[in-house]
Amino acid sequence: MIKLSDINFRYKKKKPLFENLNLTLQPGFIYGLLGKNGAGKSSLLKLISGLLYADRGNSSVFGLDASARKPEMLQDIYLIPEEFNLPPISLSSFVKVHAVFYPKFSQNQFNAYMAEFELSDDAKLSTLSYGQKKKFLIAFGLATNARVLILDEPTNGLDIPSKSQFRKIMAAALDEDKIIIISTHQVRDLENLIDNIVVLEKGTIVFNQSIADISERLAFEYNLVGIPEGEILYAEELHGRKAGIVKNIAGVDSRVDLELLFNGIVKNATTINESFTSMKYEY
Numbered sequence: 001m002i003k004l005s006d007i008n009f010r011y012k013k014k015k016p017l018f019e020n021l022n023l024t025l026q027p028g029f030i031y032g033l034l035g036k037n038g039a040g041k042s043s044l045l046k047l048i049s050g051l052l053y054a055d056r057g058n059s060s061v062f063g064l065d066a067s068a069r070k071p072e073m074l075q076d077i078y079l080i081p082e083e084f085n086l087p088p089i090s091l092s093s094f095v096k097v098h099a100v101f102y103p104k105f106s107q108n109q110f111n112a113y114m115a116e117f118e119l120s121d122d123a124k125l126s127t128l129s130y131g132q133k134k135k136f137l138i139a140f141g142l143a144t145n146a147r148v149l150i151l152d153e154p155t156n157g158l159d160i161p162s163k164s165q166f167r168k169i170m171a172a173a174l175d176e177d178k179i180i181i182i183s184t185h186q187v188r189d190l191e192n193l194i195d196n197i198v199v200l201e202k203g204t205i206v207f208n209q210s211i212a213d214i215s216e217r218l219a220f221e222y223n224l225v226g227i228p229e230g231e232i233l234y235a236e237e238l239h240g241r242k243a244g245i246v247k248n249i250a251g252v253d254s255r256v257d258l259e260l261l262f263n264g265i266v267k268n269a270t271t272i273n274e275s276f277t278s279m280k281y282e283y
């Protein structure tokens with residue numbers, strides 16, 4: 001479990017980013033972390049992985065204090081950042097140097113992921129495209145078998161076939177011990193992949209629900225004509241029609257449209273959250 005308790009954090013000479021932030025993430029789930037530019041997603045991921053220290057509060061990963069960055073914790077967490085610099089060495093040398101820090105690293109799994117992404121490990125990292133580097137890091141990160149895998153904008157730079165490979169690989173990699181956190185603006189890339197959505201807005205968690213509960217409580221409509229005003233929680237223009245989020249009163253689970261949901265939360269999280277008020281959640 002990852003537990004952020006009463007986190008307070010500010011960058012030097014800036015106003016506070018997180019004030020008394022609480023968040024619990026459970027193993028066995030893939031979390032989608034969404035938020036507008038500057039909402040605090042990368043900073044939150046760094047606090048979880050011990051790359052930033054909270055001014056107050058505590059971040060623990062499977063019971064270990066993240067800020068202590070002890071080997072027991074570091075070997076169980078792998079963060080693929082949005083931006084990275086890789087050394088000008090071959091892929092196989094990178095693996096040789098870095099795999100030793102991850103006792104559960106599996107060369108066989110790494111080879112399988114590399115084959116899936118059509119990468120060869122005799123290439124030099126410096127000769128790979130950005131998308132290929134990203135795929136290499138995803139293959140390496142998964143093969144570490146770290147219990148916590150954090151991916152910041154993983155599908156940036158991935159071509160269309162690679163995005164579906166990514167979804168397939170991530171879904172297969174999840175097991176009941178793992179927590180996978182994916183932060184992205186490419187919400188469509190997360191469809192049919194994530195189990196939970198956490199939305200950050202200016203350093204505050206404004207939404208935190210499972211896809212199962214969302215699909216039970218909300219419905220996503222692409223033509224709101226005829227739907228009573230009182231049932232509409234959010235509306236926007238889409239291809240000349242009004243699309244939006246409505247209360248799910250049919251009692252049938254709906255298909256969650258992440259883009260509409262995100263837009264609705266950004267515009268009016270309070271109204272969307274009211275649909276969940278009868279449920280109890282620990283943020």
Ligand SMILES: Nc1ncnc2c1ncn2[C@@H]1O[C@H](COP(=O)(O)OP(=O)(O)OP(=O)(O)O)[C@@H](O)[C@H]1O
Pocket residue numbers: 011012014017035036037038039040041042043044
């Ligand atoms: N190293 C830093 N020093 C000072 N301020 C920073 C630093 N890194 C981020 N910030 C500020 O913290 C806030 C949150 O930034 P963060 O990168 O966590 O947001 P984000 O949600 O990941 O954004 P994006 O979607 O644009 O990547 C922003 O206002 C940003 O300017």
